[in-house]
Amino acid sequence: MSDIKAISIAEVDKGMSGIRRWVFWIIAVVAPLILPLIFDSSYAISMMSQMGIAIIFALSYNMLLGNSGLLSFGHAVYFGLGGYFVIHALNAIDAGKFYFPVTFLPLLGGLGGLIFGISFGYVSTKRAGVTFAMISMGIGELMFAASSVLPIFGGEAGVSSNRVTGTGLFGINYGPPIQIYYLIAGWAMVSALLIYALSLTPLGRMVNAVRDNPERAEFVGYNPQRVRFIILALSSIFAGIAGGLAAINYEIVSQEYLSANQSAMPLLMTYIGGTMHFFGPVLGAILVTFLQVVVGVYTKAWPLYMGIVFMIMVLFAPQGLAGLIMQHQPILRAGLGARLIPSYLYAMVSGLIMLLGIISLVEFIYHLSTEIHSGTEMTLFGISFDIASSFPWVITILLIAVGFFFFRRACSAISSSWNSALAEIKGSESHE
Amino acid sequence: MNNTPILELADVTKSFGKTQIINGVSLAVPRGERHAIIGPNGAGKSTMFNLISGRFPVSSGKILLDGNDITAMPPFEINRRKLSRSFQVTNIFHRLSVYDNIRCAVLWSLGYKHSFWRSLNRLKDVTELANHTVEEIGLGAKGEALAGALTYAEQRALELGITIAGGAEVILLDEPTAGMNHSETDAAVELILKVTKGKTLLMVEHDMGVVFGMADRISVLVYGKIIATGPPEEIRGNKAVKEAYLGEEAV
Numbered sequence: 120m121s122d123i124k125a126i127s128i129a130e131v132d133k134g135m136s137g138i139r140r141w142v143f144w145i146i147a148v149v150a151p152l153i154l155p156l157i158f159d160s161s162y163a164i165s166m167m168s169q170m171g172i173a174i175i176f177a178l179s180y181n182m183l184l185g186n187s188g189l190l191s192f193g194h195a196v197y198f199g200l201g202g203y204f205v206i207h208a209l210n211a212i213d214a215g216k217f218y219f220p221v222t223f224l225p226l227l228g229g230l231g232g233l234i235f236g237i238s239f240g241y242v243s244t245k246r247a248g249v250t251f252a253m254i255s256m257g258i259g260e261l262m263f264a265a266s267s268v269l270p271i272f273g274g275e276a277g278v279s280s281n282r283v284t285g286t287g288l289f290g291i292n293y294g295p296p297i298q299i300y301y302l303i304a305g306w307a308m309v310s311a312l313l314i315y316a317l318s319l320t321p322l323g324r325m326v327n328a329v330r331d332n333p334e335r336a337e338f339v340g341y342n343p344q345r346v347r348f349i350i351l352a353l354s355s356i357f358a359g360i361a362g363g364l365a366a367i368n369y370e371i372v373s374q375e376y377l378s379a380n381q382s383a384m385p386l387l388m389t390y391i392g393g394t395m396h397f398f399g400p401v402l403g404a405i406l407v408t409f410l411q412v413v414v415g416v417y418t419k420a421w422p423l424y425m426g427i428v429f430m431i432m433v434l435f436a437p438q439g440l441a442g443l444i445m446q447h448q449p450i451l452r453a454g455l456g457a458r459l460i461p462s463y464l465y466a467m468v469s470g471l472i473m474l475l476g477i478i479s480l481v482e483f484i485y486h487l488s489t490e491i492h493s494g495t496e497m498t499l500f501g502i503s504f505d506i507a508s509s510f511p512w513v514i515t516i517l518l519i520a521v522g523f524f525f526f527r528r529a530c531s532a533i534s535s536s537w538n539s540a541l542a543e544i545k546g547s548e549s550h551e
Numbered sequence: 552m553n554n555t556p557i558l559e560l561a562d563v564t565k566s567f568g569k570t571q572i573i574n575g576v577s578l579a580v581p582r583g584e585r586h587a588i589i590g591p592n593g594a595g596k597s598t599m600f601n602l603i604s605g606r607f608p609v610s611s612g613k614i615l616l617d618g619n620d621i622t623a624m625p626p627f628e629i630n631r632r633k634l635s636r637s638f639q640v641t642n643i644f645h646r647l648s649v650y651d652n653i654r655c656a657v658l659w660s661l662g663y664k665h666s667f668w669r670s671l672n673r674l675k676d677v678t679e680l681a682n683h684t685v686e687e688i689g690l691g692a693k694g695e696a697l698a699g700a701l702t703y704a705e706q707r708a709l710e711l712g713i714t715i716a717g718g719a720e721v722i723l724l725d726e727p728t729a730g731m732n733h734s735e736t737d738a739a740v741e742l743i744l745k746v747t748k749g750k751t752l753l754m755v756e757h758d759m760g761v762v763f764g765m766a767d768r769i770s771v772l773v774y775g776k777i778i779a780t781g782p783p784e785e786i787r788g789n790k791a792v793k794e795a796y797l798g799e800e801a802v
Contacts, residue, residue: 316670317667319670319671319672320666320667320668320669320670320671321658321663321664321665321666321667321669321671321674321677322665322666322667323667323671324647324651324654324655324658324671325655325658325665327644327646327647327651328644328647328651328652328655330646331644331645331646331647332642332643332644332645334642335638335642335643335644335713336627336655337625337626337627337630338604338626338627338630338635338636338642338714339630339635339655339656339658339659339713339717340627340630340631340658340659340660340717341627341658341659342625342627345665346665349665349667353667
């Protein structure tokens, strides 16, 4: 494994050069524009809107986690407060108190995020590491508690509004969901571009330096507290924009926006997607939202599946999806990608068998503990059976055991195909 | 020529709890001098560096940089006043490339501060200075390599590069040749002489060959006190030094 790491790290910077980088950016711009033409159901469009919001939120979060090494448990504060700013603004616009085009309302969300980013960040960024994590959590809890007390948060019911204010530009009034989708997609692109550009500035590099070694940063003239503070303030702008878009999308902002649960979402997304590559959080946001929406329809146990995915990533692929993908660059470039396919297929099939077993087991237990009142009869994957009998359980355990056995073998097949590919690359390098 | 010493310590003490590590050190280093601090283990050499560079606060006494009081300043303030230091244990930005390590070291001194509206790659002065420094420390071929993946000697060179890149006037080197073999040490000494030309250099060093070969003056620190300061030949002949230090290690 150490070989894999050494090569992939050295290749990362060179990997995305020239034409490929352009292709990447063109896809990133074109795909969101044409996707709703392909997936045009209202279900798909609402899911993609949710993904757009999640992408901004996760990218904002990774400005802290990946770029600055700041693990926040309270990023929902800036998301939620941005949301409240926008929902109150919408109500004020509806009431005719002032005029502001809805298209630019997320800016107010960003402003809300920034104001609180500056006030809370001043305290929380005094320290990094565990202290920062704890303070961010404390601030999160504080705001959550405040939201049930202060009338401006609308209590448990939240604050609702109507996004069709009649003030849209060029006759776009944001009534139909597709218009909201494009609003979100537009803001997501602008935000992603700005966050990316930010990573290429002097400040962007210094936050990396402070992440790696705050002490050394002090001895090249930088105050690490100040650097952390500025990046947190900037990051809270984008969290606020995401919250503002959510407010416009759902036309309601409630306590849920400020909850610990909401703070955990970008952490999951960013970690699963990969913190060390710019597009990691984007992948994570798309995948987690997809799981949340699609799996959420089929089973109440979706947070559990989410947890399992998260655990597996933390344990076996801490570099995230983006890291896994980028690891393949040297092998793909050497034209040896095909060599990996058989072992990957092997792992996929055996993994699916194991997954089938695990899902069945989880669903059985969920059924027993939450829906026992409707009897022990249940339907899974289109098959009906009675979980009071032992037969389904035996099948399930068998699936897990067999899947696990072959999956283990598939893993060593993967590792040997990797080794042979890497050996060949090294061999051809030394011939040059 | 300005006659105020560029660095001056006036009766500096430092205690950790009840243990006094630095016991009233006074020292004046004139501009452009190469000054070595030697002394047995535990004499307080590194502590002295930590006090000068602002890593620890002093217990009492004063430290002046070019006549200005820097005693209570945090490290980054002191660094902005053109005093830079290296560390005995390599202290670099591990997950950044060699080139980026150096770029981070020059950003403040070139006035870019927390700028987030300029593209780093387009800053000509940063690029030039970083390229120049990377070449100077002999890592030109390794510019894109991750700092954490370098060999020990290369990391020491990078450590030195980060220290000098910003153009500091006063440079503190804490055991720059620690852990190196003979040929590495020779290369390191040559490099140090090259990159600190015209600067004031203060260094802690255990290798007596290096010390006596490089230093204009030497101070001997024993139990937190400077027992002698003078040119190498004078220190070599000093009786108290021989007893307290040189005799002990049989040089």
